[in-house]
Amino acid sequence: MTGEPIHDLAHLGRHALFTPDPAGTLRYFVDLLGMDVVAEGEDCTYLRAFGDYETWSLKVIASDRAGPAWVSWRTASAQALRRRIDWLEAHGHAGRWTPADHGMGPSYEFTDPDGHTFRLYYETRRYEAPEGQRPVLPTNFQAYAGRGANVRRLDHVNLLARDVRACRVFWQEGFGLRTYEIVRQADGEGEVASWMSSTIQGHELIYTQEHTEAHGRLHHLAYVVDSREEVLRAADLFTDARVRIEAGPSRHTAIQGFYLYTREPGGNRVEVANGGYLVFDPDAEPYVWNAEDWKAKPGWGAPLPPEFHVYGTPDAAR
Amino acid sequence: MTGEPIHDLAHLGRHALFTPDPAGTLRYFVDLLGMDVVAEGEDCTYLRAFGDYETWSLKVIASDRAGPAWVSWRTASAQALRRRIDWLEAHGHAGRWTPADHGMGPSYEFTDPDGHTFRLYYETRRYEAPEGQRPVLPTNFQAYAGRGANVRRLDHVNLLARDVRACRVFWQEGFGLRTYEIVRQADGEGEVASWMSSTIQGHELIYTQEHTEAHGRLHHLAYVVDSREEVLRAADLFTDARVRIEAGPSRHTAIQGFYLYTREPGGNRVEVANGGYLVFDPDAEPYVWNAEDWKAKPGWGAPLPPEFHVYGTPDAAR
Amino acid sequence: MTGEPIHDLAHLGRHALFTPDPAGTLRYFVDLLGMDVVAEGEDCTYLRAFGDYETWSLKVIASDRAGPAWVSWRTASAQALRRRIDWLEAHGHAGRWTPADHGMGPSYEFTDPDGHTFRLYYETRRYEAPEGQRPVLPTNFQAYAGRGANVRRLDHVNLLARDVRACRVFWQEGFGLRTYEIVRQADGEGEVASWMSSTIQGHELIYTQEHTEAHGRLHHLAYVVDSREEVLRAADLFTDARVRIEAGPSRHTAIQGFYLYTREPGGNRVEVANGGYLVFDPDAEPYVWNAEDWKAKPGWGAPLPPEFHVYGTPDAAR
């Protein structure tokens, strides 16, 4: 890396998802994942996990189809936000401002090389729990309710991309995201997947290979629980709620996270996750898997079903 | 032990508690412990944990004070029930039959040497979950809902007694309960506490020293969770629900269970418990602590507060 | 069930395994599972887990091939042992006495309907830890060392049988073992698997279908750890020790145990296990799966590899 590292992105921020089944989607996030509704709009609902420090982390928007509306990053400061916009505009990625939205300040909207909509914002409102939801410890944001899978906070997002490498380079060069792992294509050039982060946590933003002609699709969104045991509990919950488990509980080789994948009734894939390593080494190079080693990848963990690699939202056939 | 062991008690059965605050008590068991209401009577409510195989394990009865209404055992068979009644009647402990009650068959009611009311029953109704609560696995009794502390089933009961030794001998000789640990008084004769069970689990019935002139009081009732981690989670729940934690989470020396004690709003002490050893040895002698060794008892675990040893329900001063 | 239940078997007892690679087998049980060598014979070694109350639970015997030498039960008393021998002799299963062996009293050896060698014994020596291995808590048997997978005690054994039903009926009628689950063959008569126990624990003895012409083979032996988290840790250990993981960590549908299967270097399959339900209901009927329901069996958990259903020791081709 040349020059000083960029520290302008603070963390993966609020997200918005489209769903064709808003009532079902809400039941999934509230009754099963244990999240709370904090506000409602005309065609949308704002949800939070008990450990999210901002007012909400997920906006569910009624639509005729599933998929990602947008993904966002909170910047480290107002200057940091300005710097990143300058970079976008200087490199042909100019976007536009969108207005504030329920405690999320005005955000600058643009697209990544695959066409996913992203937003950058700095101004934010921290969550103030209403009477009856106030935590006893002032360093918590909300009372601990222990409902359902009891997810603590938004963890990471995985996007499908036709050109994974181009997306990775975009975030690495333009935003200073660090890449912790890369899987190469058989040609040794292209990339099948990459795991990136703005912090010491192994993954905030993942790109994986889009196998259709579509652009801008979501692979999954992940919320984190406090232990692997809680991922196992979530499997019991989903099972008895008749939510089909697509994969897990088991462990990924990349980043070593413990996973459980289901789809919310709208069709978007959601992960209940725990773990994954932390990277303290400030100049650790990404670990690069060549196609052959990846195919025979070591470590325990159940094999992922074929659909895991191709299913995304929205439906690519539409 | 002379003669063949008695196997007539199958397990600690349904319980009934008095409460002066029925609404508060219900909120505690349903919202915090995660239990379900299965039936309601005029002055009482029937509750179950998701892993109880019978229709309910706890009957909460409105009263002017807290305390135990009765504790029960399910016998291994109808003959076993008859044999135990014969023993009671032959040894001056004759009681009386009480009618069936919401899936609990007719039971024979009598008192232990300290005056606690007990019931024996054999006939029972197994829980049939209603539509929407049915588990996917047919070997479960109810869907896994993961609500609150999410207790799985009734585990054990601890009763205060003026003469612990007399109570222990009563159950050991009359019912074949096995004693796994005893704490002796300084005189080397009397007993401060004893832990008994009808199974390989270290404790179903505990007696501990009553320090007042009262009789028939409850020390605590315990429901079990699946891991020590879930006991720790329960501490978060109770804290944010403003339920005072009396002791724990920590580990007991006797039986080695992991504990968390609070009091339900009616005043009865309730434990969220996990662990405790299993005893496979069919003729293991009880481990006997003399007073001195017990005072300096080894092993980790926070010290119990003084009130732990004296508080019970009902209030002894009334 | 007619008549009174039999309570003559106290628990699954000591086991003996053949191994063609004694040094490798010892490294596996000692360095990876965390067991201790307590005695050595000419061609054999005696091993214990830290929570076994008897002197040892596993005898490893050098041989030209892998497989089970014998499985044993400790009876509840000397009279109980005599009663079971009487039953065996009265029903055409007469065996012979074998001498005491390092703290295991004289045992009566016989075969089950498939030809597996079993032993019954009552006299036993409890483990007395040597200086430096003494636990602080007198209710423990050995200091907690936390080595490797840190298995606590022998849990259950799974034997392959040509006629699973005949084996189940043998133990149920002759010894009072309770059957908690059965999988029926497509004909609705024969049985593919059955899970039996002498206690409230869901499985001590399992029979599963032998798909070859062989008799008397072992499917696996299981040692138990304290939590599902420890099963996950064991997977890390085995992976880095280059021990191939055959299946897991995941959850079984039957008994709901959490499993991890590997093979010790001699070839015998060993499970690191946790969980499985407890059965308190004294007259619970076994849950019977018909072939169709079992094929589509519900619940989460990775599919088992085909070899899991056919591999056993010794090699059936020899």
Place this chain on the structure above:
Amino acid sequence: MTGEPIHDLAHLGRHALFTPDPAGTLRYFVDLLGMDVVAEGEDCTYLRAFGDYETWSLKVIASDRAGPAWVSWRTASAQALRRRIDWLEAHGHAGRWTPADHGMGPSYEFTDPDGHTFRLYYETRRYEAPEGQRPVLPTNFQAYAGRGANVRRLDHVNLLARDVRACRVFWQEGFGLRTYEIVRQADGEGEVASWMSSTIQGHELIYTQEHTEAHGRLHHLAYVVDSREEVLRAADLFTDARVRIEAGPSRHTAIQGFYLYTREPGGNRVEVANGGYLVFDPDAEPYVWNAEDWKAKPGWGAPLPPEFHVYGTPDAAR
């Protein structure tokens, strides 16, 4: 905060401890904590936890007394190191260079306002496990051995200081450490404790009140394990190893970490830790406890013994 944040410290780095009982100290870190010796010098030994990415994290130095030799930080780059030295020299804290040491590059040594010795370094050698210790996953640094408490990596250090506030301001202003919690003295000005970090983790460097006239003392050094369950396991280990447990297992109010404190045979206090919150908010203000609120601090967790607040190394009386 004025100006842009400083990102020059990458993470808390290698540590050196004095011990008057080198053999006992080694047994503690190797046999109980599960660390490995990677090199030995004339009067010192270099130790690592399996998840440390550098060659070692702890240097144990034979001495006539216990206490901290030095604490270090790895900087984010060579330029970052230069910048921090410039700041030190410009603000009257000039130090001196010390030579490279077993894979730790040359370091710049200086003192904090209380007189603790610190070092800054950038050049480092990453750990290359020898044959037999190589992990299967290339993103791990060492095979998982599961020995003893099985600590994963160095987590944080807690230093005693006469003037906690001065120390906090020193690191905050000179190095950009973020402060996550502060406990104020009754006067509302001075500080009793502060928790600081260079990352999103709640604590890397803690200062707490020195109650004697001494300077430069250590309160404790903390190594992290993977779960709260592993902290509980460590309590079993320490108990049976006859290592006295000073406090825990329980939960701290500040940062919410789960703790277990013992002293290694040389006298230095060591914590086996898990948890503590992550701070994603880039401009979260430290939570400030006033003396009164801190005294009545909320949340569960056993009270800390009085000695916890006064004991440190070296002995202040010498």
